[in-house]
Each structure stands twice: as structure tokens, then as C-alpha cells.
Amino acid sequence: MKRLVLASNNAKKLKELGALLQPLGIELIPQGQLDIPEAEEPFPSFVENALAKARHAARLSGLPALADDSGLCVRALDGAPGVISARYAGEPRSDERNNTHLLNALANYTDRAAHFVSVLVLVRHADDPQPIIAEGNWHGEILTEARGADGFGYDPLFWVPAAGKSAAEMAPQEKNACSHRAIAMQRLLAQLGDL
Numbered sequence: 709m710k711r712l713v714l715a716s717n718n719a720k721k722l723k724e725l726g727a728l729l730q731p732l733g734i735e736l737i738p739q740g741q742l743d744i745p746e747a748e749e750p751f752p753s754f755v756e757n758a759l760a761k762a763r764h765a766a767r768l769s770g771l772p773a774l775a776d777d778s779g780l781c782v783r784a785l786d787g788a789p790g791v792i793s794a795r796y797a798g799e800p801r802s803d804e805r806n807n808t809h810l811l812n813a814l815a816n817y818t819d820r821a822a823h824f825v826s827v828l829v830l831v832r833h834a835d836d837p838q839p840i841i842a843e844g845n846w847h848g849e850i851l852t853e854a855r856g857a858d859g860f861g862y863d864p865l866f867w868v869p870a871a872g873k874s875a876a877e878m879a880p881q882e883k884n885a886c887s888h889r890a891i892a893m894q895r896l897l898a899q900l901g902d903l
Contacts, residue, residue: 715775767834844891
């Protein structure tokens with residue numbers, strides 16, 4: 709498997725996942741490059757949405773497909789924003805508005821524990837009866853104000869205690885060594901090797 713369709717048009721996600729797959733010689737092709745529209749994400753769980761996106765991309769491309777459904781889960785908010793992390797403040801999607809909305813939602817909470825979740829699903833074809841599914845979690849807490857200029861999404865608000873900095877203050881290679889997506893990718897690759 710040398711080519712995979714990424715069931716996403718998110719350029720930053722493509723860059724992050726592409727860097728994780730590059731050592732294996734796997735080319736990651738964004739679905740938009742193949743004129744594949746984004747799939748619906750109507751499900752309440754990351755795994756269901758990732759599976760739907762992977763099958764959609766594989767069906768329309770005829771190639772194996774990789775999908776990532778990820779988001780931020782905040783303990784004090786009962787797991788919100790969760791699967792609607794990218795649209796937490798509504799449409800159109802805006803990292804800045806999502807971050808402001810999150811800070812407002814947490815204004816009266818002292819418990820700021822949170823974790824990023826990434827569920828990766830790889831299907832070899834659209835009707836693959838045995839999709840490879842891997843999950844990664846990255847634990848931290850939500851800051852009271854943004855810090856750092858790298859990363860995307862909630863990275864400027866996500867404090868990583870082990871690193872002593874926000875996810876947006878981490879260099880890309882540092883983040884790729886410990887993030888939720890990196891953990892999920894390691895687990896996915898381990899399963900891929902078993903097949």
C-alpha cells in the first residue's frame with residue numbers, strides 16, 4: 709500500500725499525518741485533490757464518523773483510505789465539544805471563535821482537565837469487513853488564555869504538563885512525537901504490521 713486517500717481537506721491535518729506516514733514511503737493524497745466531497749459526520753462518536761469518512765473516500769476514489777475523526781473532550785463540560793469540536797461555535801468553522809466559545813463555557817469552572825482524542829480508521833476498500841481502527845488520547849488542561857503560534861484548533865489553549873507548554877508552543881516534530889494523532893498512528897501501524 710503506497711498510496712492512501714486522506715478523507716479530509718484539512719491542510720494542517722494532511723501535513724501532520726503525512727509527516728507520520730512519510731518514513732514508510734506512503735503517499736497521502738487529500739480527497740479534495742480527487743474531487744471527493746467531504747462526507748457527512750452525523751454520528752455521536754469519533755469512531756463512527758471516522759469509519760463513515762474512510763468508506764466514503766475509498767468508495768469514490770477506488771483507493772485505500774485513511775480517516776481521522778478527532779476533537780477535544782473537556783471533563784467539566786461532560787466531554788464537550790467532542791465530535792463537534794471543529795464546529796463548536798457554529799458555522800462557518802473558525803478556530804478563533806471555537807477557542808473563545810470554549811473559554812466562555814469554562815469561565816466558572818476550576819476543573820480544566822481535558823484530552824484530545826484521535827480515532828484513525830484505515831479501510832483497504834470501501835466494503836472492507838475488517839477496518840483498522842486505532843485511538844489515541846493526549847491529556848492536558850485548558851488554559852485561561854491562548855499561548856503559542858504553532859498548531860491549529862485548540863492547540864493554543866491546550867496545556868501539556870509533561871512538556872511545560874501549550875500544544876501551540878511545541879515544535880511540529882515535538883508535537884508529532886506525543887500527540888493524540890501520533891499515538892493513534894503508532895497503534896494503527898502496529899495493527900497494519902499484523903495483517
